[in-house]
Each structure stands twice: as structure tokens, then as C-alpha cells.
Amino acid sequence: MVGALQELLSMSSKPTMRDVARKSGLSIATVSRVINFPDDVPAETARIVTAAMAYLKYRPNINGRRLKMTQTRTVGVLVPTLANPVFATSVQGIEQEAHACGLTVILMSSEYDPEREMAAVSTLLNNRVDGLILTLANADNNPVVDLLQAENIPFVLLFNQPSRGDVAAISVDNARSAFDITNAMIAKGHTSLAMVAGRFESSDRSRQRYDGFCQALQAAGLENPHLVQVKFGEADLKDQLEDLLCGEPAVTGLVCSTDMLAIAAISACRSHGLSVPDDVSVGGIDGISVGGLITPKLCSAVQPTQEMGQQALAFLRGLIKGQANPQSLLLPHHLSDGESIGPFRRRSST
Amino acid sequence: MVGALQELLSMSSKPTMRDVARKSGLSIATVSRVINFPDDVPAETARIVTAAMAYLKYRPNINGRRLKMTQTRTVGVLVPTLANPVFATSVQGIEQEAHACGLTVILMSSEYDPEREMAAVSTLLNNRVDGLILTLANADNNPVVDLLQAENIPFVLLFNQPSRGDVAAISVDNARSAFDITNAMIAKGHTSLAMVAGRFESSDRSRQRYDGFCQALQAAGLENPHLVQVKFGEADLKDQLEDLLCGEPAVTGLVCSTDMLAIAAISACRSHGLSVPDDVSVGGIDGISVGGLITPKLCSAVQPTQEMGQQALAFLRGLIKGQANPQSLLLPHHLSDGESIGPFRRRSST
DNA sequence: TTGAAAGCGTTACCAG
DNA sequence: CTGGTAACGCTTTCAA
Secondary structure, eight states, rough: HHHHHHHHHHGGGGOOHHHHHHHTTSSHHHHHHHHHOGGOOOHHHHHHHHHHEEEOOOOOOHHHHHHEEEEEEEEEESSSOSSSSHHHHHHHHHHHHHHHHOEEEEEEEEETHHHHHHHHHHHHHHTTTEEEEEEOOTTTTHHHHHHHHHHHHOOOEEEEEOOTTTOOOOEEHHHHHHHHHHHHHHHHOOOOOEEEEEEEGGGGHHHHHHHHHHHHHHHOHHHHHHHEEOOTOOOHHHHHHHHHHHHHSSSEEESSSHHHHHHHHHHHHHHHHHHOTTTTHHSSSSSEEEEEEESSSSSEEEHHHHHHHHHHHHHHHHHHHHHHHOEEEEEEEEEEEEETTSSSSSSOOO | HHHHHHHHHGSSOOOOHHHHHHHTSHHHHHHHHHHHHHGGSSSSHHHHHHHHHHHTTTOOHHHHHHSSSSOEEEEEEEEEOOOSSHHHHHHHHHHHHOOOOOOOOEEEOOTHHHHHHHHHHHHHHHHSSSSSEESOOOOOOOOHHHHHHHTTOEEEEEEESSSSSSSSSEEEOOHHHHHHHHHHHHHHHHHOOOOOEEGGGHHHHHHHHHHHHHHHHHHHHHOOEEEEOOTTTTTTHHHHHHHHHHHHSSOOEEESSSHHHHHHHHHHHHHHTTOOTTHHHTTTTTSEEEEESSSOOOOEEEEOOHHHHHHHHHHHHHHHOOOOOOOEEEOOEEEEEEEESTTTOOOOOO
């Protein structure tokens, strides 16, 4: 009759709670209750409403809810790029944890560009996310950090190791891991080492790791540390390393700031006819922060990046609920000696 | 005076367009115009409003807009996992393109689980995304595909190669690349080959590639194809491959369904004392769909996954605008012979 | 146990 | 060129 007519009229657009209410002969408020507090409603009522929802193929419009509620149950995630497996894996961890908590993830990437970082965070805030997880190019003196603190938005930095103690961060101790790994190289008899690193402007991790590298050399009384910086998108580490690898005197070992650089360096070494243990290149993929090469054994500082992502989200949830305070968490790293490292702790298949 | 008082009163919560209107002495409608159609408004008016927005640190609430407008300028992305660099890189491509178009990405992962696929798509639809990009475990006879078609939501499959022609998909020709690469192996003199593949239930690619592998063997009149299936999260390819690699007669080559499997297989081969070219393991990272091993040269079918992601979003935009029709796009692959493959076509640094 | 109604922040129509 | 105002779909008091 009239109900059926109205049903037809509203068929063109998506059904709303109003349609479900009409269909079930109950009120819109009751429908809402069935959705949000099923236990506060008689079983029979719930059944009727549920049936109506199914019949109409009703889908709650999250945006209506988000507008009304203060919490959006959405978190923003910003990484430099997903082309680096370290970040991709950490996002996987975040996403996994978010799924478990019923949170939605909005993802953005910055390409290591501070302006894009700010733009992305802006977009995220416009989306009224409940909180943010960020990996920034440089965490110190960062306008994004200032903004977030000023607006009092919960956020945690991931992989950044800010010098200020009052910002939430989860990271490995970058300087320390580089320091340890360099010492391990020295202990193996290396006397001339070079570090392969990304540009300091686009990665505070890079500089911190270089600092650790230098400290170790200095403590051992070794001469000037070499530094090879890989510029944006550059592929020819081979050329850059030529003098160091084939010069006189040649370096005896390389300490690489990241996995991807380690892989590139291995490739470059082989191009120059230098031997690198067979399993090294396989080892570079998963969660190594700092790797050393051209030594009989690969040294590396291992970090489970997926777990770091999960921890970051758990931490963020604490901040959102007000149950935790912003602070830096430095995760322990452990030194690994090559063959134990492989990328297959997780599932495979394309 | 009164304005200042109200300004103070409303300071506790975030400023809205209403606050900006009050502050600038103009109406809420004009503020909206300044934001959305700056050209339709006199420069002076725009200046005043802009100043008020800056003064109040106003941020448009996207959720209000989303509720009102039919388009949300948001796309949903679903991948099995970001722990696989192939998917991560494709998401990077999507994200990059989305940034260029001013679209927001909501990300979910399924862990190859059909139930989670459905749940994720449901969430995405509740978010009223304008369209979806999905990599499904199995695209054929998939309830998610049926749902999306029934609800008439634009979507494109990525890496899936559905048998139906009326669904939008961007993929390499899985069977064909496996066929080609297997032939290349045969041409090099291999007579006993095995395929290493993921579980068919969780990857239609896997089965399609196996089909291509079998076709090539059959065409060459070679005996029964061997198949080694890697189960969920399993690390011990080494044990599984032992009989094949060391048996009597031993296989002379392996064709791997994916990059990650290729890397695992290389590792396993080396554990069994078999030699694999030095640069192979480095080559496994980036966009190889099918890899062959234990031959003097690595064969592989190369696909630029980041570009595939970009294309997928471009395609989706066409569908959303109604300017394109759902259809399968099969991208050409090319065979590569090992040393030309490296992971550093993109930027590095953690 | 249920319903009416007041918003949440925005857009867009229609008058002025 | 500008302003008033009615939605958008939902949650949540407050009454009944």
C-alpha cells in the first residue's frame, strides 16, 4: 500500500535507517539501537529490524555516524613510501592490529617530502582521524609535530627517534645499532670502513646511524670515516663505490644504513668482482636496520618491523583513550650473523 | 563584544564553518563558496573569509561534506597483505596516483581469507567509497564480485585474471608468462622441471601459472610436471624440495610462481649445496611474476607493479566517471635473463 | 520498550 | 553577490 509505494520511490537511492524503520514498522531510534546496542532491545524487535535490513540490503552510512560522534574510529597512517618493504611491512602490522580493533586505516605516503608530509597530515586531520601513526623524514623541529601537539591530536612516530622525550615514538636505537654493528665489523679485523647511507635531509635515521658509525670508529682509534650518500632515486651505487672498493688502499668493509641500500651495495660489490657471501642478498629483505658487507659473515641489526607497526597502533590506542602518555620507546635490536636471516617468516604467494 | 564572547564559548570544540562565518561577518553560505568556488566570490570577500579561517585555525570537516555529497572522493583498496612487496608496491602506485587526483585511500588487507575479503569490502562500502581496487584470492565465482556488480559499484581487480570478460581487471597473463618462461627453460636444455607455487585456494594466479607450466611441458612432450605447493606461512621449502633436488633422477630446474617463492627456493637450493647465480637472489625482489632457477641464467617475467597500481586507479576513475567500461586488460610481460633485473629502479633509504 | 526531535558540519537551492 | 534554509544519515537525550 502506502509503505510499498514509498519503498518504490526510495529505491533509486541507497536505503537509509529511515527506510528500515518504515519497513519494519518501528522507529528510526529503535533501528539505531538494534545496530549499536542489540542487547538493549527485545529479541523479537531485533529480529524484525534485522529482517528489514536484510530485505532492503541496508548498509549503515559510516559518514553519518562520524559526523555525529566525536570519535571516528579511524586512524591516519603516513609513511615515506610503500616501495620500501620495511615501511610496507610496518603498515601491514598496523593494518592487522587495526582490523583486530575494528579501526579503519587511511593511508598516505610522503615520498620523503616535508611539504607532502604536512599536506597529508592536513588531509588526515580534515578526516577527523582519532589519531595518527607517522614515519617522518626528520622528526626534530618538524612543523607537523608542532601542529599535532598544538591541536592535541594523539600520534605516534614510527622509526623516528626524536630528541625530545615528550613525543610518542617507537623505534630502534639507530645510533646504537650502527655503533654495535660497526664494532662487530671492527672486531672481525676491518680497519677501513665506509658507510652507505641515504640523504640526511630525507632521513633522520640515516644521520643517526652515521653518528653511531663514527662513534665506533673513533672509539677504536680508526681514521676518518668514509661516507657514501645515495641521492634520491639513484641507482648507480656501483660508480660511487668504485674508488672506495678498488682504490688504494681499498676499504675492507661497508656498513649500510638500510636493507635496500645493503642489497644495492651487494650488487655493486659483485659488479666490481668482490665476493659477498651467497646468502647475504637474501638476508637483506626483512627487518634489518643496519647491514655490514664484504666480510666473511654478514652482520646486521634485526628488527621485526611488522610487530613494530602493531605496537605503534596499540600505543596509539592508549594515547587516544588517555591511558598512556607520550614517550619514546626504544626497542632492543639484536645482532645477527648472516645465515639466520631470511625473508620467509611470513607467508608467500602473489 | 558579543562575537568575541561566542568565539570564546565555542573555543572548546573545533571551529566550524559557522564560526568562520560569524568571525568574518558573512554567512555560512559565503564561507562555503570561498572554500569550494573561490572564483565565484569577490577577491575582497575571499580575503576576509580566508583570514578568519586562518585566525580560527579552521579545518573543513570532510565527514560533513561526505554526508551531503554523493561522491566521497575516496577509494577503497584491498590486498592480501602488504608483507609481499609486489602488493605493497602496487599500493604505492595507487596511492601515488590517488594523491595526484586528490583522492583519499582507505586500505584493508585480507590475509588471503575470503571471509575477510567480504568483511573488508563491506566496511569499504559502509564508508561509501566511490570505487574499489581489489586483489582477491580467487576472482572467479567470488561473492564479492557478485555483490559489487549487484550494487553497481565501480571496481577493478588487480593481479586477478577473471575468466569472465565483463569485469574490470588489470593483470599480466599468468598462464602465458609461466608458459613462456617454462619454454625458455626447456630451450636451455632442461628436461625435468618442477614448479614451486602457493596454495591454489588462496591464489588463482598460482593455479593459472601452474596451468601455463603444464601446457609448456606437454607441448614439449616432457613427462609429468612436478608441483611443490607452499602452505600458509611455511618456511621449510628446504625440506619439501629435498627429494626433488637430491633425488634420483633430480630435477634440473625450478619454475617459481612468485618472487617471494623464488627467493625462498634459491635459499633452499643453496642449503642443498646447489649453485645459483650470484645475482639471482637480488633479482627476485621487484616485479618478477615467474622465476626459473638452477639454470646458468635466471629467467623471469617482469612486470612493473607500481605502474600497474597507477593504471588500476586511472582505470577506476574512468569507471567512476562512466567514461570507461569494465573489461580485462592483460599487460604484456617480457622475459628477462637475469642480470638486468635489480630492485633499485626506485628510491632507497629507510 | 519505544518514539520524537534536536543536532553533527556541510552543500546547494532559491530568494533577495 | 550574498544569505536563509532544507536536507544528508546518523546518534542520543528526553518523554511517553
